Amino acid sequence: MNYELICGLETHVELSTKTKIFCSCSTEFGGEPNTHCCPICIGLPGTLPKLNKAVVEYAVMAGLATNCEISPVSKMDRKNYVYPDLPKAYQISQYDMPLCKSGWVGLSNGRRIRLNRIHIEEDAGKLVHDRGNTFVDYNRGGVPLIEIVTEPDLRSIEEVQEYVEKLQMILRYIGVSDCKMQEGSLRCDVNVSVRPVGQEEFGTRAEIKNMNSLAYMAKAIAYEFDRQVDLIQSGEEVVQETRRFDEGSGCTEGMRGKEDADDYRYFREPDLVAILVSDEMRKSIQKQMPEDPQKRLTRFVSDFDLPEADARLLIEHRRIADYFETAAKGAKNPRAVANCILGQMFARLGTEAEKEQFEVAVTPEQLHELILLLDSGKIRMNLVKSTLEKMLDTGKPAKEFLSEQDLAGMSADDLKAVCEKAVAENEAAAADYLAGKEKALKAILGSVMKATRGRANPQEAEKLLADIIRR
Amino acid sequence: MVTHEEILKIARLAKLSVAPEELDSLTKDMNSIIEFADAVNSVAAEDSDFDNSNSLSNVFREDKVVPSYDREEILKNAPNQEDGYFLVRRRM
Structure with missing residues (x-):
């Protein structure tokens, strides 16, 4: 039986604002550890987040550039989980009222990849694991992200790659992110499932986390496709789970058991007020945007x-x-x-x-x-x-x-004179040409071009030379 | 009503350990918190009231960098630190 690949992508993109999403620390990449931090972004008790206006504007631009509806009303929520990369033990994100909804990105084969949503949230800190210890750097903690979520519309590895490249082009173009996968400013979680060709219903999906290279993404999807097809064909079931791609082996492996399934207990962030995007605000943001790259291409x-x-x-x-x-x-x-x-x-x-x-x-x-x-x-x-x-x-x-x-430039007379001279100086080549060696003419043309320092029109000169020799 | 199992689940998600003798009192406390929330919910506003529930919206900050804290200050309360990093025991 033949199987079809079904992919959906969640893409995290770091916005290129100057400051973090909830405090005025710099977002610059690559500083000494914990030097772009303040009590807000290291989550000290008693601090309050203050939303960066540019984050809302950039996210709205991203939404407009990907054909999204911009929500007139949205809000921030808390996503709770305990891990050292998140000092507050919750991430401020958006749950049920994202800033942008229902967009699409067009592919060269004419298909439209539908976007479910784009929401804003804060990035987590960076962990370095070494000898049983974890070293934590919160410079990245609080850097603004947009998360762009597609519907399960992607049907091949090529489509996934084109979609990501397209997204990079669009977002770079409107200047909201540099989208550098190697620096982690664009990362993808890939949902992969398979189904027999012709079947309507989707299979159970596995999510491969944190891919930061297109090449690895292709490998991970190919591996995951084979793994799921093998499971189904041997009568086993695909388990819904989060998996990690191992770059060394080229395999994906389960990250945690079913009993630890995600339970983020989302609730409205009480420290932040609603975000209202009026028609006026949306239009003024639209005015700041450059021409859509797709339209510019056609033009x-x-x-x-x-x-x-x-x-x-x-x-x-x-x-x-x-x-x-x-x-x-x-x-x-x-x-x-x-x-x-x-x-x-x-x-x-x-x-x-x-x-x-x-x-x-x-x-x-x-x-x-x-x-x-x-x-x-x-x-x-x-x-x-x-x-x-x-x-x-x-x-x-x-x-x-x-x-x-x-x-x-060159007058016709000048050119003629140069050509006459060139034929006279290349008698042997001229004789060869008359004897049927077409290439011999090129040698004479070479000396014409040299003598005129490239100013002669080679087509004209060639015609003229042939006339002179045949005369 | 909140059950012992739910209390244990919430504790596990928060990476807290709960001693068996604490379970009864924690469950009782949690139930009274939920009751309070239910009282608030019984006069719940319409969804459409959401955006003016506290008559504030669009409280923004300009995108201007303010110097961050000295790293020494940032790390001052850390139980463990090394080479400018917070240091935690490896988990998972």
Whole structure:
């Protein structure tokens, strides 16, 4: 019998606000342990949480960017559990009245992955286990999170990966999170179940906690799929439980027994008042948001005549998309602008982080001027490339590297003269060409290009050379 | 009515140990707390009253960093600490 994979994701995303959700401590990553702490975020008795306005705004932006309804009324709740990463023994989260509901994220195969909700909550501290002891650092405790919960709509590992990448792109784009999986600012819990193909009813699910790499996620889901299918085929039952992925073995393993099933005894957080998002507030937040990346992608393809794959690469980081748009606006060759960015500029940016920052010595205005020279036929693409290379090295404008001769272009007479000369100097190659060796012409063309320092139009020159030789 | 089993379950969730001789009095206390809550619930407000139940909403703080406490202060009341971390006996 064939089985179908069913996945649902709970994605925790750290918001890039300056301060924590309930106190004014910094959210910066990587400080010395317990140096971004105060009595509120280490949960001392008698302290009171104060909600950060930017957290509500960022979460509403995330909701709007993923087609959610924004709840006019929501509230915070206490989720109770005892563990050293949580100094108050409860996490302030949202239970039955989340800030955002009923959204969706579209995939390239046309399917919409429905979002059940997005809610805000505080992150827990970081634990380091060593020699029977646990070392606790509360710098991360109280960092704001949004939790984005999908319906069980994902049907393959590829869909799961695309969904996460899409989410990263959207959230980075609107600037609410850097979504760095390796630094833990985006983590996923994956619910996995299987069912025979054609069956309506869902199987029992297992939840794999805290995945912080797409590659491990793929492995964990593949392992879990096989494990559950094996169980069912050998007549056993899948147990609803929380499982952990072991990176070393590539397996998932149960984390705790059934008797310790979650019982969080949620109740309304009495220290915080209701959150009301009026139409006015929602609209003013919407105004602060940049253009939806999906719409921008479509626009780049239609307005700038870009191949979709190229547009996708430009869109991925907002700074690059903005840079492209400034440089390409009003140019006749927007594709050349895209090629300059994706080719020569990307070659200088090794990591994704460097692309995200996109610090290049050439301003988009300088690139625009260079491309205008191409548009007007004054220079050719090879000269654009070599000039851009010098501009990237020095940060100086194109004019510095182009002589008057470069910019003068070539008259038909000049080109003809150069070609005549080249044929005369390459008699042997010309004879070979006449004898049927097509390639021989390329050698002569090479000397024409060299003599004109790349200013000649190679197609014209080639045609001219052939005419001269046959004459 | 709250049972002994429920008291033991709540204690287990809170990682508290309850001696057998404490069980009766704890159960009695818990029952009187629940009774009090029931009294409050009997005059419960409509759900729609929720957002103005205390006439306060949207009490926000601006997103501006204030220097954190010195680590020495933060760790002062910790029973155990090492290398700037709180130290606890490993569990689970």
